[in-house]
Amino acid sequence: MGSSEMKVFSGSAHPALSAEICQQLGIDQGRARIERFSDGEVYVQVLDNVRGADVFVVQPTHPPAENLLELLLLIDAFKRSSAARITAVTPYFGYARQERKDRPRVPISAKLVADLIEAAGADRVLTMDLHAPAIQGFFSVPVDHLFAAPVLVEHLQQAGLKNPVVVSPDAGGVERARAYAKRLGAELAIIDKRRTAHNVAESIRVIGEVEGHDCVIVDDIVDTAGTLTNAVRALLKAEARSVSGCFTHPVLSGPAIERLRESPVTEITVTNTIPLDESRTSCDKIHVLSIAPLLAEAIRRTHTNSSISSLFW
Numbered sequence: 001m002g003s004s005e006m007k008v009f010s011g012s013a014h015p016a017l018s019a020e021i022c023q024q025l026g027i028d029q030g031r032a033r034i035e036r037f038s039d040g041e042v043y044v045q046v047l048d049n050v051r052g053a054d055v056f057v058v059q060p061t062h063p064p065a066e067n068l069l070e071l072l073l074l075i076d077a078f079k080r081s082s083a084a085r086i087t088a089v090t091p092y093f094g095y096a097r098q099e100r101k102d103r104p105r106v107p108i109s110a111k112l113v114a115d116l117i118e119a120a121g122a123d124r125v126l127t128m129d130l131h132a133p134a135i136q137g138f139f140s141v142p143v144d145h146l147f148a149a150p151v152l153v154e155h156l157q158q159a160g161l162k163n164p165v166v167v168s169p170d171a172g173g174v175e176r177a178r179a180y181a182k183r184l185g186a187e188l189a190i191i192d193k194r195r196t197a198h199n200v201a202e203s204i205r206v207i208g209e210v211e212g213h214d215c216v217i218v219d220d221i222v223d224t225a226g227t228l229t230n231a232v233r234a235l236l237k238a239e240a241r242s243v244s245g246c247f248t249h250p251v252l253s254g255p256a257i258e259r260l261r262e263s264p265v266t267e268i269t270v271t272n273t274i275p276l277d278e279s280r281t282s283c284d285k286i287h288v289l290s291i292a293p294l295l296a297e298a299i300r301r302t303h304t305n306s307s308i309s310s311l312f313w
Helices: 015-025 066-080 109-120 133-138 149-157 171-184 226-237 256-262 292-303
Strands: 006-010 032-036 042-046 054-058 085-090 124-128 143-146 165-168 187-197 200-207 214-222 242-250 268-271 286-289
Touching: 006 015, 006 292, 015 054, 015 292, 032 066, 042 066, 054 066, 054 292, 066 085, 066 109, 085 292, 109 133, 124 292, 133 143, 143 292, 149 171, 149 242, 149 268, 149 286, 165 171, 171 187, 171 214, 187 226, 200 226, 214 226, 226 242, 226 256
Parallel strands: 006 054, 054 085, 085 124, 124 143, 165 187, 165 214, 214 242, 242 268, 268 286
Antiparallel strands: 032 042, 187 200
């Protein structure tokens, strides 16, 4: 693919991230018209010639569902316009929290979304911090699964933490927390948490030594911030010196912002895989880091058929 022209397009979900990626690559962003009919139906038209081109379409698939639909329609438009290769760049892969049947009569949403992206015509997928790494196996096309950890760890290394302890908010996140702790030379702790309903979590106790330490809670998603605020209370009750958080995807839905404002958490650091509107960025406890340079480098290497394994961290 190195001999074909590289073109980067954006859906309407996160145009600022797409623009930053193109700036990092030193190219102009591809032109596409995305509009709505009066009844809300999505209309898509590619305005540039993409015949024989290596196309990358940047579109996180956070709610509303139109973001996913836009991605599918764009991929289909590129396929029907004779693009040589189409890569779906989904910094946030939505519907990933239902990746298995954990109770009777529920869908495996992540598998369905993977099937839709493939059926639309994507030849590759580039994504970041999947909620469950096994989702890569739901695709039969190549999936490059990047991690925001290099960006977040660099920030933590410069934060001046005293005797840092990396905290997993539940048993499922221990592997991620251990990787952060190894890079930071920090200790590891775990919150023993029991979930009583969707988006409702109850923190029980802290496993590990946190007294007098600066604690950093790490996870892939911060949604309603219920898990976070309960974990903060548990850690401070265990006499942690301070508590902050690091998350890749700032979903921040429902009461999340109000909970953050009222919580004694020092700061939460997130990336821009999902756009943050003014109501979210107005919270001074939220610090946003850009993953555009990481995605741009992955796109560059994919286009030139170079190895991107060093970016996997």
